[in-house]
Amino acid sequence: MRVGNIPIDPPVILAPMAAVTDLPFRTVCEEHxxxxxxxxFLSAHALAAGDKKTSGKMTASLGGRKFGVQIFGREEGPMQKAAEMAVSIGASLVDINMGCPAKRVVAGECGSALMREPAIAQKLVRAVVAAVPADVPVTVKHRAGWNDANRNAPAFACAMVEAGARMITVHGRTRTQGFSGKSDLEIIRLVREALPREIPLVGNGDVVDIAGYQRMRAETGCDAVMIDRGAMGNPWLFGRIGALEAGRPDPGPPTLEERLAVYRSHVKYILELKSGPRVLHEIRKACAWYARGLFGCNAFRLEVWQTPAIEDVVALGERYFGRLIERRSSLGLAPEADRVEMNAIVDDAAA
Ligand SMILES: Cc1cc2nc3c(=O)[nH]c(=O)nc-3n(C[C@H](O)[C@H](O)[C@H](O)COP(=O)(O)O)c2cc1C
Structure with missing residues (x-):
C-alpha cells in the first residue's frame, strides 16, 4: 500500500498513542x-506557541526511516505552523486528529468534536494541505461518529478527501463510546465503500492478534490496519503480519530470549532518548509490558513499581527473564517451546 509516494509495507501502522508511541517504542516497532x-497527537496551539515540552515529543524516526506526525487543533494558523514544523524535522506525512474523545480536547472543540462540524474540519484540512509540500500527504484519523445517533463516518471521510486528505483512518467506535464496547467493522466497511478507490483506508480498533488483523482486512476491505493497544509489549505482532503478507510461515510468539533482547533494547533506547522522571516510569512500563502474561508477572510488576532506582529496576528485569529461562530448562523445555501460545511459562491467571 502507498500514501502518495510513501510505501506502507506491510500494510500495518503503529497507531498514535499519547504517552505511549514515543521514539523508543516506535523504534522497537520499526525494528520488528x-x-x-x-x-x-500534539497540540498545534502549543507547538505554534513555542511550547518546548510539546515540540520535544515531535521526534524524527531514527536511521532516516519515514514517519508521520499527528497534530490536533481548531485554528488554521497554528495548524499550518505545526504542520510546517513537522515537515522541518523530516515528517513524510501529517495526520490530523479528529478522533480524540478526551474531555479537555473536546471542550476546545478539537479531536472528535470536529466530526460534528465537517465544514470547519474541511477548512483545517485545506489549510494544512496548503502549508506543506505537495509530496507530504495530509491524512485524517477519525471515529465512527460522535454518538450512536450520528454515525457519519462515511460522509465525513468523503468530505475530508474532498478537502485534500489523502488517507483516512477510521477507529470504529463513536466518541461517546470512548474506548469501551466494540469497534464496529461495518462502519469501516461503509467508509471503504464511500471513498474513492484511490484513497487508502486504514481500519483501526480492537486488533490484538493475527486473526483480528485478517478479520479487519476481510470484513471491511480496508487497505491497511492500525494497531494500538495490541502492540504494547508485543512488537512481534508486526513481524508476524509481515510474514503473513509475504507468504512466509508465521514465526509464532517470541521466545524468552527474544523477549529479553527486546526488553534490553527498549530500555537502551529509553536511557538514550529520554530524560528526567519519565525515564524511571518508562522503564517500569517496559518491564510490565514484556512480562505480561508470563509466570510470576504480577509479583514482578509489584516489585518493579516499588523499586526507586533506575539501575535496580533494569536489573530486576534481567533477573526476572533469567529466572524464567532457568525454569523453562528445569521443565526440560527448549526455547522453541515458547512459540506455542499456551506453554509452561505462561501464567493464565496473571495475564
Ligand atoms: C492511552 C491512549 C492514547 C491514545 N492517544 C491517541 C493519540 O494521541 N492520537 C490518536 O489519534 N489516537 C489516540 N488513541 C486512540 C488509538 O490510536 C486507537 O484509535 C484506539 O486505541 C483504538 O485502537 P486499538 O483498539 O488498537 O487500541 C489513544 C488511545 C489510548 C488507549
Whole structure:
C-alpha cells in the first residue's frame, strides 16, 4: 500500500498513542517490521506557541526511516505552523486528529468534536494541505461518529478527501463510546465503500492478534490496519503480519530470549532518548509490558513499581527473564517451546 509516494509495507501502522508511541517504542516497532509509525497527537496551539515540552515529543524516526506526525487543533494558523514544523524535522506525512474523545480536547472543540462540524474540519484540512509540500500527504484519523445517533463516518471521510486528505483512518467506535464496547467493522466497511478507490483506508480498533488483523482486512476491505493497544509489549505482532503478507510461515510468539533482547533494547533506547522522571516510569512500563502474561508477572510488576532506582529496576528485569529461562530448562523445555501460545511459562491467571 502507498500514501502518495510513501510505501506502507506491510500494510500495518503503529497507531498514535499519547504517552505511549514515543521514539523508543516506535523504534522497537520499526525494528520488528511495522509498516509505518506516527507520533502521538500534539497540540498545534502549543507547538505554534513555542511550547518546548510539546515540540520535544515531535521526534524524527531514527536511521532516516519515514514517519508521520499527528497534530490536533481548531485554528488554521497554528495548524499550518505545526504542520510546517513537522515537515522541518523530516515528517513524510501529517495526520490530523479528529478522533480524540478526551474531555479537555473536546471542550476546545478539537479531536472528535470536529466530526460534528465537517465544514470547519474541511477548512483545517485545506489549510494544512496548503502549508506543506505537495509530496507530504495530509491524512485524517477519525471515529465512527460522535454518538450512536450520528454515525457519519462515511460522509465525513468523503468530505475530508474532498478537502485534500489523502488517507483516512477510521477507529470504529463513536466518541461517546470512548474506548469501551466494540469497534464496529461495518462502519469501516461503509467508509471503504464511500471513498474513492484511490484513497487508502486504514481500519483501526480492537486488533490484538493475527486473526483480528485478517478479520479487519476481510470484513471491511480496508487497505491497511492500525494497531494500538495490541502492540504494547508485543512488537512481534508486526513481524508476524509481515510474514503473513509475504507468504512466509508465521514465526509464532517470541521466545524468552527474544523477549529479553527486546526488553534490553527498549530500555537502551529509553536511557538514550529520554530524560528526567519519565525515564524511571518508562522503564517500569517496559518491564510490565514484556512480562505480561508470563509466570510470576504480577509479583514482578509489584516489585518493579516499588523499586526507586533506575539501575535496580533494569536489573530486576534481567533477573526476572533469567529466572524464567532457568525454569523453562528445569521443565526440560527448549526455547522453541515458547512459540506455542499456551506453554509452561505462561501464567493464565496473571495475564
Ligand atoms: C492511552 C491512549 C492514547 C491514545 N492517544 C491517541 C493519540 O494521541 N492520537 C490518536 O489519534 N489516537 C489516540 N488513541 C486512540 C488509538 O490510536 C486507537 O484509535 C484506539 O486505541 C483504538 O485502537 P486499538 O483498539 O488498537 O487500541 C489513544 C488511545 C489510548 C488507549
Amino acid at each position: 517490521g511495522v509498516g509505518f509509525t506516527i507520533t502521538e
